[in-house]
Amino acid sequence: MLSIQYITQNQAELEAACKNKNLDPKIVAEVLSLDIKRRELQGKTDELRKQSNEIAEAIKQAVGAGNKPTPEQIETGKKIKEQLKELEPAQKEVETAFAQKMYFIPNVPAADVPIGPDESGNRIIKTVGTPPQFSFTPKHHHELMEQADMLDTKRAVRIGGFRSYFLKNDGLLLEQALLQYALRKLKKVGFDLLSAPVLVNEETMWGTGYLPWGQEDHYLTQDNQFLAGTAEVALTAFHAGELLREKDLPIKMAGISPCFRREVGAHGKDTQGIVRVHQFNKVEQVVYTTADEDETRKWHERMVGLSEELLTDLGLSYQVLLMCTGDMGAGQRKKYDIETWFPAQEKYRETHSASYFNDFQARRLNIKYQAGDGSKKFVYTLNNTMAASPRLLAAIVENFQQKDGSIAIPTVLEEFMGKKLITP
RNA sequence: GGAGGUGUCGCAUAGUGGUCGAUUGCACACGCUUGGAAAGCGUGAGCCGCAAGGCUUCGUGGGUCCGAAUCCCACCACCUCCGCCA
Numbered sequence: 001m002l003s004i005q006y007i008t009q010n011q012a013e014l015e016a017a018c019k020n021k022n023l024d025p026k027i028v029a030e031v032l033s034l035d036i037k038r039r040e041l042q043g044k045t046d047e048l049r050k051q052s053n054e055i056a057e058a059i060k061q062a063v064g065a066g067n068k069p070t071p072e073q074i075e076t077g078k079k080i081k082e083q084l085k086e087l088e089p090a091q092k093e094v095e096t097a098f099a100q101k102m103y104f105i106p107n108v109p110a111a112d113v114p115i116g117p118d119e120s121g122n123r124i125i126k127t128v129g130t131p132p133q134f135s136f137t138p139k140h141h142h143e144l145m146e147q148a149d150m151l152d153t154k155r156a157v158r159i160g161g162f163r164s165y166f167l168k169n170d171g172l173l174l175e176q177a178l179l180q181y182a183l184r185k186l187k188k189v190g191f192d193l194l195s196a197p198v199l200v201n202e203e204t205m206w207g208t209g210y211l212p213w214g215q216e217d218h219y220l221t222q223d224n225q226f227l228a229g230t231a232e233v234a235l236t237a238f239h240a241g242e243l244l245r246e247k248d249l250p251i252k253m254a255g256i257s258p259c260f261r262r263e264v265g266a267h268g269k270d271t272q273g274i275v276r277v278h279q280f281n282k283v284e285q286v287v288y289t290t291a292d293e294d295e296t297r298k299w300h301e302r303m304v305g306l307s308e309e310l311l312t313d314l315g316l317s318y319q320v321l322l323m324c325t326g327d328m329g330a331g332q333r334k335k336y337d338i339e340t341w342f343p344a345q346e347k348y349r350e351t352h353s354a355s356y357f358n359d360f361q362a363r364r365l366n367i368k369y370q371a372g373d374g375s376k377k378f379v380y381t382l383n384n385t386m387a388a389s390p391r392l393l394a395a396i397v398e399n400f401q402q403k404d405g406s407i408a409i410p411t412v413l414e415e416f417m418g419k420k421l422i423t424p
Numbered sequence: 425g426g427a428g429g430u431g432u433c434g435c436a437u438a439g440u441g442g443u444c445g446a447u448u449g450c451a452c453a454c455g456c457u458u459g460g461a462a463a464g465c466g467u468g469a470g471c472c473g474c475a476a477g478g479c480u481u482c483g484u485g486g487g488u489c490c491g492a493a494u495c496c497c498a499c500c501a502c503c504u505c506c507g508c509c510a
Contacts, residue, residue: 039472042471042472042479043472043478043479045479046472046478046479046480047478047479049478049479049480050478050479052490052491053445053478053479053491055490055491056442056490056491057442057491058490059442059490059491060442060443060491061442061443062442063442063443064442064443065443069490069491073490074490075490076490077489077490077491078489078490080490081489081490242434243434244434245434245451245452246452246453247452370434370452370453371453372453372454373453373454375453375468376469
């Protein structure tokens with residue numbers, strides 16, 4: 001959410017932002033016209049309430065002096081009340097419509113974000129590491145994992161449907177090792193560790209900006225709770241409605257949780273393997289900074305850096321992409337994706353995503369802090385993937401496969417596995 | 425699931441229909457004071473407005489009333505006890 005003042009003063013910029021994010025710019029004019037109506041009606045009801053308050057005040061004085069209210073006063077008060085009753089429903093309606101539409105206004109992309117229609121407009125910022133060379137044709141991760149008794153999808157699909165999977169034995173242990181390593185790494189640099197609730201209410205989904213835009217990407221329970229697609233939702237909302245202290249910032253949270261995604265728009269994509277599934281486990285970074293874009297951008301780089309470090313620790317090759325306007329979320333100011341090398345597919349695939357929002361989420365969630373000058377400001381929020389389980393696990397398996405189908409364990413994970421090699 | 429209780433402007437508290445639309449303490453910020461501090465004093469909820477000023481705000485939403493933090497109804501959250509499950 002943006003402030004109405006900002007929207008009023010930057011209509012053209014916002015309409016351009018809508019177009020560039022492939023959203024309908026009409027919403028901006030709708031909000032502005034509702035705002036005008038809202039002020040007009042509020043002026044009228046304010047005036048009536050003023051009169052009503054004056055009468056009540058006069059009666060209060062009379063009662064205080066030991067007198068009684070006159071019948072005229074009571075009568076006038078009643079009349080004002082009737083007028084208010086006529087006016088209030090319309091005012092409330094406009095107010096509600098306005099408040100609702102405000103949630104549909106996207107954020108403006110940062111100045112250095114390239115304008116583009118879709119993923120074709122994304123820019124590769126850098127490529128790190130060298131993809132491994134094989135003297136044989138590398139196999140797909142699912143084939144390797146099934147051979148090594150690390151994965152069972154056939155039975156899983158019978159039980160849970162398309163895109164279900166069991167991780168087995170070393171598959172499960174390697175996943176846990178990866179997640180554990182990711183958590184430890186974040187703990188070392190001062191993040192608080194949290195296991196995050198996955199069932200979240202509708203308010204929280206609006207608050208983080210997954211509603212209205214991501215409605216159909218999520219599962220909804222019969223109790224109107226959503227299954228969150230990421231721990232970002234619960235972590236970002238952690239301090240919703242609170243007033244924090246500037247000295248508490250930045251707040252750094254690392255959350256682990258199962259993640260649920262309907263993948264409705266991905267029919268026919270990635271039908272093999274476990275790079276695209278409905279349920280997975282992820283370690284996520286969420287940071288609140290002061291209301292300063294330079295500060296938040298520093299953290300953005302730092303958070304991506306942590307994920308890069310993790311990939312380097314693991315010995316994986318990756319590239320960092322600066323996402324264009326058409327391929328970023330409505331609430332985001334700027335987004336990087338990291339893509340990790342998958343040898344069998346012979347390409348880099350998305351494994352991480354890092355975004356910053358300024359106060360877009362904090363306004364929706366009402367997270368403020370008392371700044372040094374005594375004023376109250378909204379915090380700026382950011383989030384980034386640290387390690388998302390089956391996808392990154394698949395990358396590890398593919399990159400470290402040997403000719404005989406065995407899989408070398410990345411050095412940093414050896415201590416968790418108690419061995420160096422997984423053999424079929 | 426049953427019974428009872430609680431929900432006040434960062435924290436803690438006062439306030440049961442009008443004589444302050446919100447008390448007091450603490451914390452924090454800014455200003456005054458000071459050689460510099462401390463102490464002391466003052467200021468600090470949101471919205472509209474250039475301003476004067478106005479409106480709103482006591483978990484949320486309705487209602488009663490000329491007037492509600494205060495009464496009524498519904499909902500939400502938390503606490504205690506009982507039951508149930510682990």
